[in-house]
Each structure stands twice: as structure tokens, then as C-alpha cells.
Amino acid sequence: GITGQDGSYLAELLLEKGYMVHGIKRRSSLFNTDRVDHLYQDPHDPNQRFKLHYGDLTDAMNLTRIIQETQPDEIYNLGAMSHVAVSFDTPEYVGNVDGLGTLRILEAVRILGLEKKTRIYQASTSELYGGMSENKNERGFYDELSPFYPRSPYGVAKIYGFWITKNYREAYNMFACNGILFNHESPRRGETFVTRKITRAVAKIALGLQEKVFLGNLEAKRDWGHAKDYVRMMWMILQAEQPEDWVIATGVTTKVREFVRLAFSEVGIEVEFKGEGVDEKAYVKAIDQEKYSEATGLRYPKPGEGNNEKRPAKNGLPAIGQEVLSVDPSYFRPTEVDLLIGDPTKAKEELGWVPEYDLASLVKDMMQGDVLLMKKDAFLLKAGHEILKQAE
Ligand code: NAP
Ligand code: GDD
Numbered sequence: 001g002i003t004g005q006d007g008s009y010l011a012e013l014l015l016e017k018g019y020m021v022h023g024i025k026r027r028s029s030l031f032n033t034d035r036v037d038h039l040y041q042d043p044h045d046p047n048q049r050f051k052l053h054y055g056d057l058t059d060a061m062n063l064t065r066i067i068q069e070t071q072p073d074e075i076y077n078l079g080a081m082s083h084v085a086v087s088f089d090t091p092e093y094v095g096n097v098d099g100l101g102t103l104r105i106l107e108a109v110r111i112l113g114l115e116k117k118t119r120i121y122q123a124s125t126s127e128l129y130g131g132m133s134e135n136k137n138e139r140g141f142y143d144e145l146s147p148f149y150p151r152s153p154y155g156v157a158k159i160y161g162f163w164i165t166k167n168y169r170e171a172y173n174m175f176a177c178n179g180i181l182f183n184h185e186s187p188r189r190g191e192t193f194v195t196r197k198i199t200r201a202v203a204k205i206a207l208g209l210q211e212k213v214f215l216g217n218l219e220a221k222r223d224w225g226h227a228k229d230y231v232r233m234m235w236m237i238l239q240a241e242q243p244e245d246w247v248i249a250t251g252v253t254t255k256v257r258e259f260v261r262l263a264f265s266e267v268g269i270e271v272e273f274k275g276e277g278v279d280e281k282a283y284v285k286a287i288d289q290e291k292y293s294e295a296t297g298l299r300y301p302k303p304g305e306g307n308n309e310k311r312p313a314k315n316g317l318p319a320i321g322q323e324v325l326s327v328d329p330s331y332f333r334p335t336e337v338d339l340l341i342g343d344p345t346k347a348k349e350e351l352g353w354v355p356e357y358d359l360a361s362l363v364k365d366m367m368q369g370d371v372l373l374m375k376k377d378a379f380l381l382k383a384g385h386e387i388l389k390q391a392e
Pocket of ligand 2: 333
């Protein structure tokens with residue numbers, strides 16, 4: 001999973017710590033290493049500490065060979081088809097990659113006789129809890145002892161990954177741990193997860209590149225942290241004295257609707273929501289010109305200067321009253337996880353984890369990243385070039 005969000009941050013962290021990092025990338029007809037290209041090192045460099053191998057979690061022989069060749073001290077299994085909604089479309093594949101893929105790594109380490117040498121981190125997930133309210137602890141959070149009730153093929157596959165990791169730890173005395181991580185985001189988050197979909201769309205709307213965004217369930221609540229803080233925990237979990245399972249979360253939960261509001265606010269746009277259920281929409285209520293200019297580098301015309309209200313939104317700056325969000329039920333999931341909120345007390349007290357980001361600084365980081373990204377598109381368009389049509 002080195003080419004993914006977490007894999008790229010973890011690789012940076014391990015390189016900083018002096019590790020030799022081996023990662024597995026999938027063969028793809030296009031380059032798929034954008035997130036780690038800045039770490040690439042020429043294989044002829046005698047001090048090479050970053051190496052990519054072709055492979056796939058569905059290929060046991062390939063995994064076994066790479067593990068045999070590299071004799072790793074630590075394995076972080078971050079590889080997965082990680083999109084919950086997509087898992088309903090590809091349930092067998094998800095079972096194979098996210099579930100059996102975990103077994104393939106554990107079994108390769110065992111067959112190669114590396115049980116005592118190689119520590120293994122398994123990327124488990126808060127999706128295991130399924131958001132069942134009766135399973136929260138007495139303080140209202142999910143913790144290491146809360147029962148599981150997965151609500152998607154992704155969650156069900158990950159539950160196999162969780163238990164097979166625990167089983168290999170108990171059966172073969174392996175240092176194999178689960179990190180039960182709640183949602184974590186960043187400017188490198190995949191474009192189709194809700195936070196990144198929002199920050200990309202808001203940046204485009206602010207720059208006049210897009211009129212509105214369609215989302216699904218605005219009522220869902222998530223415990224959102226920053227991926228940089230979470231990969232540090234992955235490393236700490238493998239440095240612990242004993243192999244155990246750990247919940248990593250912020251302990252704060254927020255609705256999707258509120259994330260939308262915060263993202264718009266970063267570019268000086270106040271939105272108001274009207275209507276209910278599938279008819280709910282968001283409109284531009286006010287624009288803080290100073291904040292808008294600071295965030296986008298564009299000057300928003302004062303009333304009278306540019307006739308804000310009548311300005312067409314398309315290819316123009318956002319206008320007061322503009323409809324910027326609608327609900328599209330096609331983004332609803334057959335079964336939804338309504339609420340996630342985690343209790344990271346064990347990780348904080350026993351491993352000394354101190355996250356650096358809160359939700360506000362996470363949204364700021366993501367918005368700054370996407371405004372910068374979309375400004376490149378605006379620049380290209382202005383110069384008469386075409387831009388990629390990438391839709392969520
Ligand atoms: P991500 O951005 O989707 O990255 C997933 C990685 O897995 C990518 O490198 C992807 O390769 C790779 N992969 C997919 N299918 C594979 C296969 N068949 N064989 C080998 N590699 C494969 O996910 P992430 O957000 O970094 O999350 C990392 C891990 O943590 C995942 O296991 C995810 O399920 C889990 N997790 C994530 C969160 C979260 O909020 N981010 C929370 C809890 C748990 P390509 O780049 O080629 O697609
Ligand atoms: N993706 C998406 N797109 N989600 C939407 C949308 C939309 O347009 N509109 C509303 N949502 C809601 C989803 O229904 C869900 O309740 C919530 O936003 C979060 O969705 P995602 O960002 O796709 O993440 P997730 O919580 O389903 O899964 C992520 O977190 C898990 C940990 O809890 C993934 O990273 C998983 O891999 C991870 O295990």
C-alpha cells in the first residue's frame with residue numbers, strides 16, 4: 001500500500017528514521033506512483049534506501065518471494081481496496097485482497113521462518129464496529145473491547161484480516177498487531193472519499209471552475225484525524241513492548257454537512273443548508289471578501305463593481321445565492337455506518353501518542369492543498385490549455 005495515502009506518509013517517516021524501505025506497487029497501464037515520486041531514488045545510487053517491487057496482495061508467490069528477498073524487520077500491510085461504497089460493487093475482490101491478502105502475508109512470514117524477526121502491522125479499521133450504537137462503551141465511544149458488526153463487504157473482509165492477525169499472534173507467537181484506525185484524511189486522500197471530494201469541489205467552486213457538488217448522506221458522522229498523525233502511531237505500535245491491538249482516533253465526531261461548512265469557510269464563503277433528505281441543498285449566503293482573497297489570491301468584486309448577484313456562476317466567481325450542493329441518492333450505501341467515534345485512551349496513555357492536528361487544522365491543510373492544485377488548472381485554462389476531466 002505504499003502508493004496510497006498512508007503508505008506515502010509512512011514511507012517518509014521511515015526514511016526520516018533511517019530505514020531501508022521496500023514497497024509493493026501494482027502494475028498499472030499508467031503511472032500510479034504520484035504520492036511517492038518525490039521519494040524515488042535511482043537504483044544505481046549505492047545508498048538507495050527506497051525501493052519499489054511489483055506485486056499484488058492476490059499473489060501469494062509474489063509476496064513470499066519479496067519477503068524472502070527483503071527479509072523485513074517490519075511489515076506494514078496497508079494494501080487494500082479501501083473504498084466502502086465500491087466494496088458493494090466488488091465484494092469478491094475485496095474479500096480476496098483485504099481479507100485473504102492479510103493471510104498471505106502472515107503465512108509467508110511463517111513459511112519463511114521469520115516469525116521471530118518480522119513484526120507485522122495490519123491496517124484494521126473503525127468500519128469493524130459498523131456504527132452500532134448499542135456497542136459503544138459506557139462513555140459513548142468505541143474502544144478495543146467494543147464488539148464488531150461490519151456493515152459492508154469491505155468491513156466484513158477487514159474483520160477477517162483483524163482476526164487472522166490476532167490468531168497468528170496467538171497461535172505462532174508472532175509480533176502481529178492491529179491498528180483499529182478511525183477515518184484519517186490529508187491533502188493526499190483519495191479523491192472519491194468524502195472529505196477530499198468536498199475540499200476539491202469547494203476549491204473549484206471558489207475559483208469558478210465548477211458550479212456545485214453532489215453528495216450522499218450528509219447526516220453521517222465520522223471521527224476524522226490527520227493521516228500524518230496516524231502513520232506515526234503505526235510505527236509506535238510496532239515499537240511497543242508487546243504485540244497488541246490499538247484504537248487510534250480523535251474522540252470527536254462531526255457530520256458530513258459540518259465538514260462542508262468548514263471547507264467553504266476556509267475560502268471565506270458562508271453556506272446555508274435548506275430542505276431535508278434528498279431535497280436538501282446548500283447555497284452561498286455570504287462572502288468574506290478579505291478571507292476569500294487571502295485564500296484564493298483572487299479579488300472578489302465589491303457590490304457595484306461587478307454586480308455579484310447577477311454574475312453567472314459558471315466560469316465566474318461564486319455568487320450570493322448560488323446553489324453549491326445537492327444530494328444525489330446514488331451515493332447512498334445499501335447499508336450505512338451512521339456514526340463513528342473512537343476512544344484513543346490506551347494509545348495515548350501506553351504509547352504516548354499526541355496528535356498534532358485537530359479537525360480545523362486538518363480542513364485548513366486540505367483546503368490549502370486543493371486551492372493550490374485547482375489554481376494550476378485555472379492557470380492552464382486561462383492560457384488556452386485543456387485540463388483533465390476527473391469526476392468523483
Ligand atoms: P488508499 O489510499 O486507498 O491506499 C491503498 C493502497 O493499497 C494503495 O497503495 C493501493 O494501490 C494498494 N492496493 C490496492 N489493491 C491492492 C492489491 N490488490 N495488491 C496490492 N496493493 C493494493 O488507502 P489509505 O487511506 O492509505 O489506507 C491504508 C490502509 O488503511 C488500507 O488498508 C485501508 O483499508 C486502511 N484504513 C484506512 C483508513 C482511512 O481513513 N484512511 C482508516 C482505517 C483503515 P494503488 O495505488 O495501485 O491503488
Ligand atoms: N465517498 C463518499 N462520497 N461518501 C459520502 C458522500 C459522497 O459523495 N456523501 C456522503 N458520504 C458519506 C458516506 O456515506 C459515509 O457515511 C461518510 O460520508 C464517509 O465516507 P468515506 O469518506 O467514503 O469514508 P468511509 O467512512 O466510508 O471509509 C473510510 O474510513 C474507514 C475508517 O472508518 C475509508 O478510508 C475506509 O478505508 C476506512 O476503513
